[in-house]
Amino acid sequence: MNLKLRIFLILLVIIGIYLVIKTISQKKLSMRYGMYWTIIFIIMLLLIMFPSIIENISKFCGFEEAPNMLFLISIFILFYIIFRLYITVSRVQEINKRLVQEISILKKENGKK
Template sequence: MINRIFFAVVGLIVMVYVYKKVSKNKIAEKESLFWMLGAIGVFILSIIPNTIQIIARLLGIEYAPSMLFMIGIIFCLILIFRLTVCIFSLQQQVKELGQRNAIMQKTLEEIQKVEKRLS
C-alpha cells in the first residue's frame, strides 16, 4: 500500500515539475508531452496496480513485473531516439551557421579591401 502511495506521489510530482518547466519556457511543449505521458502512466499504474497484470496477461507475459522493465526500456529507447534526432538536427544547423558565418566573413573582408582601395 505504501508503495502505491509513493509512486502516485512521484507521478504527481513529475507532472507538476514538468508543467512548471513548460510554463517557464524551460521545456518545449512537444518534449513535455513525452514526460507527462510517462508520469501519468506511473500515476495510473500506482492507483490501479491490477492494470499491470491484466496487460501482461493480454501480451502473454507470465511474470508481470518483467513487463514494467520492458516498458521502462522501451521508454528509454524512445527517449534516446528522440534526443538523437534532435542532436542531428542541431548539428546540421550548427554546420549551416558556420558556413554562413564563413561566407559573411569572406564578404566582409572583400568589402573592407575594396574600401581601402577607394580611400
C-alpha cells in the first residue's frame, strides 16, 4: 500500500475515533455504543498498519483477492449493526408507548380528584 494513502486512511480513522469520543462527551452517544465503534476503528487501524493480516487470512480462506474478503466481511458487519439498531429502535418504541399510556392514564386519574 502506498505510504500517502496509508497516512490518509490513518487520519480518517483518527478523526472517526475523535468524533466518537466527542459525541460521548456531548451525551449524544452512550459509553457502550461508543466503545463498539471505537473497537471497530481500532481494528481498521490495525488492518491499515499491517495489511499483510488481511492478505494472509484471505489467502487462507481461498479468496482470489484480499479486497473481496474485506468487502464481504464489511457488509456482513454492517448488516448486523443495522439489525441490532432495528432491535433497539423497536424496544425504545415499545417503552415509549408504555410510558405515553401510563402517563395519560395517570393524568386522567389525577384529574378526577
